[in-house]
Amino acid sequence: MKHYAEYYFDGVGRLTLGEEDGSLTDLHFEKSSARARGEFAIKETELLAEARRxxxxxxxxxxxxxxxPLAPRGTPFQLRCWSALLRIPYGETAAYRDIALAVGSPKAFRAVGMANNRNPIAIIIPCHRVVGADGSLVGFGGGLEVKEFLLGLEAKYRWGRP
Structure with a gap:
């Protein structure tokens, strides 16, 4: 059975975290269209408490x-994309085209965008680090203001605490 807990964080609002069988399966923004589905219990588990920490x-x-421990659910292509997102260094960004190249599908940058949109573990699988080819902030389930906040936070702390 899945377990969920909700937490509030300044700058991003309420986040819903979910786990199943000892792995994190969900991290959704309050504004996100992704929601808990199926049978689940609202309960803070040891893993969810660690994720909050x-x-x-x-x-x-x-x-x-x-x-x-992460267990995102998706298609093989989505899983490859999400794995590539985990390789974007803290405080840096990559374009959709970069991710398409990283997963061996150089013309699939729109499909990469759709995979980003379906990322079930936001922030931890850092889809906020993906930007348009010109560096512009585009598409984000938590809203562009949250994406801007997360990128600003990482830029601020990239080389250590200010």
Missing amino acids: ELEEYFRGERRAFDL
């Missing part, structure tokens, strides 16, 4: 990478 460290600029 790591997110708090991230938002304080003390964490650059997450150390959580």
